[in-house]
Each structure stands twice: as structure tokens, then as C-alpha cells.
Amino acid sequence: MSIDLSNLRQKFRERDYKLTPQRQIVLQVFIDNQDKHLSAEDVHNIVRQQSNDIGLATVYRTLELLSELDVLQKMDFGDGRSRYEINETSTPHHHHHLICLACGKVIEFEDDLMDELENVIAKNSNFTIVDHQVKFYGYCQECRKKRED
Numbered sequence: 001m002s003i004d005l006s007n008l009r010q011k012f013r014e015r016d017y018k019l020t021p022q023r024q025i026v027l028q029v030f031i032d033n034q035d036k037h038l039s040a041e042d043v044h045n046i047v048r049q050q051s052n053d054i055g056l057a058t059v060y061r062t063l064e065l066l067s068e069l070d071v072l073q074k075m076d077f078g079d080g081r082s083r084y085e086i087n088e089t090s091t092p093h094h095h096h097h098l099i100c101l102a103c104g105k106v107i108e109f110e111d112d113l114m115d116e117l118e119n120v121i122a123k124n125s126n127f128t129i130v131d132h133q134v135k136f137y138g139y140c141q142e143c144r145k146k147r148e149d
């Protein structure tokens, strides 16, 4: 996945926001952790490990702004915390997620069998579908092993 920083700057400019150093630091966390789904607390911890001093409240506000600008995708995996990841604009649409109910791990999968289903639902409901999100809940390989032991 490639992140186009000039494209991001453009997004900020269009909406009259500046890509301030703090916002850039938060964004960099997501660029460095592209396979992760980070909460505000996760981002705050990573930023602190890099000895950058950004308060949790600022992290929250920055994440809200970045998702408003469609730079980040905000997700809810049902554990009471919002998680964020970089919005992939290069692909036609987002990958989907498997969520482990035991350890909370989030696994991404690319298989998309939804197109046909979308067509059926669109037809039956007379509704134009432009996107979808899919979450499957269950148990990851490690947790399944533990349960069998």
C-alpha cells in the first residue's frame, strides 16, 4: 500500500487545515504500522515511546480530524474503543476484518465475495449500494488451539 503524502497535504489544504508537526507525527504512526488497527491509547503510547510529547486529548482530536478528512478509517470492533487505520484510496475499496473474541486480535482478509450479494440486495431492496464493511467474529488459530487443549 502506498501513502501519497502530497495527496494528503492537498486534502488538508482543501479543507483549510494545516498538516501541523503534531498531526504529521500521528499520521506517521499509521504509516509505520499499516497492518495494525490502532486506538487513541495505542497511538499515544507509540508517540510517547518516540519521546514525542502529545497529550491523549490532542491524539483524540487529531484522529477525529484525520477520519473526517478521510485520511483514516474509523472502525468499531465491539470492544468499546474506536480503532483507526489508514484509508486505502489506491484500491477500489477496503479489505475486511476477522475479529477474535478471545484475544481481540484483528485479522485482515482480502477475499471479497460481496459483489454478488450486493447485487441481490440492491435489486430486492431497490437500493443503490456504494460500499460495505464486513466483520466476522470468532476465534483465531492460537485461541482455538488453547480452547482445545
Ligand SMILES: [Zn+2]
Pocket: 100, 101, 102, 103, 104, 105, 139, 140, 141, 142, 143, 144
Ligand atoms: Zn485470538
Ligand SMILES: [Zn+2]
Pocket: 037, 085, 095, 096, 097, 108
Ligand atoms: Zn484493516
Ligand SMILES: [Zn+2]
Pocket: 093, 094, 095, 096, 112, 113, 114, 132, 134
Ligand atoms: Zn468487500
